[in-house]
Amino acid sequence: EAGKSGYDHYMRKEINEQPRAIRNCLRGRLSEIDRAVSIDEIDDLERPERVQLISCGTSYHASLYAARLFRDRGIPASAFHASEYDADAIPIDDETLVIAVTQSGETADTLGALRDANRWGAETLAVTNVVGSSVSREADHAMYIRAGPEISVAATKTFASQQAALAMLSSALTGECSRGFVEDLRALPDQIQSILDRSRAEEVARDYIDSDAYFFIGRGYGAPVALEGALKMKEITYKHAEGFPAGELKHGPLALVSERTPVFAIISGASNQEKMIGNVEEVASRKAPVIAVTDSPAAVEHHVDDLLRIPETRPQLLPILANVQLQLVSYWVANQLGRSIDKPRNLAKSVTVE
Numbered sequence: 001e002a003g004k005s006g007y008d009h010y011m012r013k014e015i016n017e018q019p020r021a022i023r024n025c026l027r028g029r030l031s032e033i034d035r036a037v038s039i040d041e042i043d044d045l046e047r048p049e050r051v052q053l054i055s056c057g058t059s060y061h062a063s064l065y066a067a068r069l070f071r072d073r074g075i076p077a078s079a080f081h082a083s084e085y086d087a088d089a090i091p092i093d094d095e096t097l098v099i100a101v102t103q104s105g106e107t108a109d110t111l112g113a114l115r116d117a118n119r120w121g122a123e124t125l126a127v128t129n130v131v132g133s134s135v136s137r138e139a140d141h142a143m144y145i146r147a148g149p150e151i152s153v154a155a156t157k158t159f160a161s162q163q164a165a166l167a168m169l170s171s172a173l174t175g176e177c178s179r180g181f182v183e184d185l186r187a188l189p190d191q192i193q194s195i196l197d198r199s200r201a202e203e204v205a206r207d208y209i210d211s212d213a214y215f216f217i218g219r220g221y222g223a224p225v226a227l228e229g230a231l232k233m234k235e236i237t238y239k240h241a242e243g244f245p246a247g248e249l250k251h252g253p254l255a256l257v258s259e260r261t262p263v264f265a266i267i268s269g270a271s272n273q274e275k276m277i278g279n280v281e282e283v284a285s286r287k288a289p290v291i292a293v294t295d296s297p298a299a300v301e302h303h304v305d306d307l308l309r310i311p312e313t314r315p316q317l318l319p320i321l322a323n324v325q326l327q328l329v330s331y332w333v334a335n336q337l338g339r340s341i342d343k344p345r346n347l348a349k350s351v352t353v354e
């Protein structure tokens with residue numbers, strides 16, 4: 001109990017620790033003067049021909065995010081569910097960098113996929129929170145996200161730190177980095193703090209507590225966060241929740257949309273805004289309440305029922321901020337429903353069986 005530092009739940013404490021976690025993750029790795037990212041642990045890694053990311057759960061969502069960043073910077077990259085990695089039989093060679101993304105470093109499926117990659121001759125890298133974990137020992141290289149211990153089963157601060165670490169990694173490996181990017185990374189801790197100080201998530205959770213299901217939509221960098229928003233919601237509230245790229249709405253999920261299914265829409269002011277507003281109108285015309293998580297409230301407020309604001313940032317970093325609002329919404333829904341937030345039924349922090 002003492003470990004909760006006065007909070008009711010570890011999850012709340014860990015959500016609130018995100019500014020510090022990100023600061024730790026960035027420390028000593030950024031230079032504004034020469035606009036560069038340098039990560040000591042991977043000094044000897046060269047720019048790979050291609051990147052594959054292997055992971056499970058929340059770490060998979062961080063991997064989807066990272067794959068997009070690598071692709072944006074000119075390196076072909078894909079994210080795989082670790083449990084499906086061998087089934088996919090994607091060709092790899094020693095020009096392929098396989099990155100195992102895992103908070104614990106002990107997830108059996110991720111470890112299994114890493115062993116396959118090692119056996120198939122790839123260069124391998126662990127991105128993990130736990131120094132000395134199995135994955136960090138078995139990969140050729142290890143980079144630490146430095147989030148500090150995470151007790152709550154549902155991953156929160158480690159997701160933010162994974163994203164920050166992978167954003168830096170993609171920059172370090174491609175050499176693509178602007179002063180603006182470094183400045184925007186550095187701004188993240190204070191921006192997250194301002195979200196934590198002002199979030200309306202508790203009210204939003206109360207307003208929609210009786211819903212049948214919760215949907216989460218986003219495009220581009222917003223799509224993985226939509227998946228993570230839904231995962232968090234189902235893990236700790238036991239409510240039906242689904243996340244998908246907004247363009248997929250009309251290919252199925254729209255059949256479930258009603259006035260009893262709030263839709264959380266992640267909307268960046270700088271990317272895909274018009275298309276997202278189009279998707280918002282699709283669900284609004286089926287009477288679904290829409291809550292925008294956005295850095296451009298003025299452009300979207302007339303189209304939605306509620307706003308969860310985040311500070312303005314570049315689309316590549318928006319997921320790190322938007323996710324904080326979604327974590328808080330899930331937390332407050334679970335709290336108001338009286339769920340076992342830190343230890344949800346049937347789930348474990350680290351899954352060591354395949």
Ligand code: G6P
Pocket residue numbers: 056057058059101102103104105106107110153154155347348349350351
């Ligand atoms: C479990 C946890 C999740 C986590 C996943 C992967 O399912 O409950 O929160 O995302 O494992 O864990 P890892 O330690 O590999 O990131």
